[in-house]
Amino acid sequence: MIIDDVMTIVEAAVRWHVSPNTLKSACRGQKGYPPRFSKEECRQSGRVWLITRAGMERLYGKEAGK
Numbered sequence: 001m002i003i004d005d006v007m008t009i010v011e012a013a014v015r016w017h018v019s020p021n022t023l024k025s026a027c028r029g030q031k032g033y034p035p036r037f038s039k040e041e042c043r044q045s046g047r048v049w050l051i052t053r054a055g056m057e058r059l060y061g062k063e064a065g066k
Contacts, residue, residue: 009049012056017064024049026059 009027013020027042027049029035035042041055056063 005053006050007053009051012051015063016056016060018060023051027051 007015009020009023012018013023023042026036027044036059037051037055040052041058042049042051044050053063
């Protein structure tokens with residue numbers, strides 16, 4: 001994996017045109033549902049959420065505009 005394959009949730013939200021709150025919910029799970037991302041695709045580091053390109057592409061397809 002290269003460094004460009006990991007980004008913050010805010011960066012991923014901008015690049016894929018998805019709300020940061022939607023991505024946080026997909027990482028944590030919500031309302032009794034399990035997380036949509038696996039532990040290898042999304043994690044919290046301190047107060048910052050990190051997410052992989054592979055996880056984003058699996059759930060949301062290729063990056064918008066690419």
